[in-house]
Amino acid sequence: MLKHLINISIRSLQKKPWLHATNVLGLSVGLAAFALIFYYYQYQTGFDSFHSKGDRLYRVIMTRYINGQWVSERPDTYPALATVLNNEIPEIESAQMVMYSQQTGSGILMDFGTEDKPLLRDDIGVLSADPGIFNLYDIQMVSGDYLGLKEPFTGIISSELAESLYPDENPIGKLWKEDDGNEYRIIGVFNKWKSTTHLNFEMIKSFESIGARHGVDFHRTSWDWDRMKVYVLLNEGENKELVEAKIDSLILDHKPVKANMDLQEFLSLQPVQDIKLHSDFEAKTFLSKESNRVAGLMLIGFIILAIAWTNFVNFNLSVGFERIRSMGIQKSLGARFNYFIQKQVVESLIISGLSLVIALSFWQLFKPLVDR
Incomplete structure (x- = not known):
């Protein structure tokens, strides 16, 4: 049953390849950007944390x-x-x-x-x-x-x-x-x-x-x-x-x-x-303080992640509504409601999995730049 759902979901995704590719790429970029920003944030806030005293x-x-x-x-x-x-x-x-x-x-x-x-x-x-x-x-x-x-x-x-x-x-x-x-x-x-x-x-x-x-x-x-x-x-x-x-x-x-x-x-x-983050004693403005810049960058990371996730959810909802409109015809041919739910979940998991793999690739590609 699962193999059948996966095959059906893949064929469904192939019907609109560019649309789904855009969805995958958007989520991948959002995940990778957040991961890189969070990595940089941990690096900046982790200075001198290894001293036992x-x-x-x-x-x-x-x-x-x-x-x-x-x-x-x-x-x-x-x-x-x-x-x-x-x-x-x-x-x-x-x-x-x-x-x-x-x-x-x-x-x-x-x-x-x-x-x-x-x-x-x-x-x-x-x-x-x-x-x-x-x-x-x-x-x-x-x-x-x-x-x-x-x-x-x-x-x-x-x-x-x-x-x-x-x-x-x-x-x-x-x-x-x-x-x-x-x-x-x-x-x-x-x-x-x-x-x-x-x-x-x-x-x-x-x-x-x-x-x-x-x-x-x-x-x-x-x-x-x-x-x-x-x-x-x-x-x-x-x-x-x-x-x-x-x-x-x-x-x-x-x-x-x-x-x-x-x-x-x-x-x-x-x-x-x-x-490391609190030695700019003579900084007078909010953004001239390094600690505020690092915190602001982390906030931007959360915003990027929220936008990427919102776009992903909205896209899946729009696809789901489109499926609901065609559900009447398919139900008349014997399809069950649970089948539509399972198919939608499998498609979302495939897109999420692809996005995660691509995001990890972006992470490996751009992490050396952050390490500099």
Whole structure:
């Protein structure tokens, strides 16, 4: 019986091939578009969701006012802040400061070769940090010991970078030289994170190297050099708003007051998992905020799906009404009402199945473009 219904339904669909092909294509495009948009939405909202302590991990944001006027809001703050947070805020388990150089192709120039055969790279994402960063983030070591980062001019690299620089060689103990003339030693290899993170680094350098390069400890004590990013890990069960209330005016209490400038700087905490979509602090309009654009795109995806599904249902209803008009003649020849219902259902299933197969093909075709 089912085989007979399928054969009859296929012959019925072949009577108006272009009309049914349009219906199939419309539903396929709608399904594929929604799937691609939803995939992109999941990618954008999934940044930094893989950290085991992510629900307690925050980045410090500094908001600056001069003469009562808002000037800036950004994640850069002072080196001395991390020490104050660790010493004075018991709700904070650990506060760590880092410097981050992105993979821009115009970053720090490094030479991993020799004098006779230089190997220059300026496209490596670099994080300068203390070993304490391992208490905040899940960084898995492959070989070596990250505790050696306590010493200046040391660093660890990702396994991918190690394979790129030193194929078939042990990278530990290898040296590289930077454009300031200082030489660094590789002391370990770690597994690189997923790409869905705001910190896309392939190297962690000793934070002590910053002070050693200049011969002063401003990298830990300065209240003027606002180039540091500070991350804090709250103790379990601590309330973010309570901690923010304690640290809000911390800079005003510790930073020396500058003459002739009514400068005020306040602190707040930003969840690490919100950084990707909520870091456009100076955006003023609704659509200039990335989070709103991503949410708007998802809304468009639902609208596309609703339109495609509505068109599909309307088309089947119109075909069904047309069948009802011819039902009287066929019933006089012995056909039952259940037969018409079953035939309509089988036709809808065939169209839906074809649409799904074509939508999956579109998905495979266009997914690489979204992955870029």
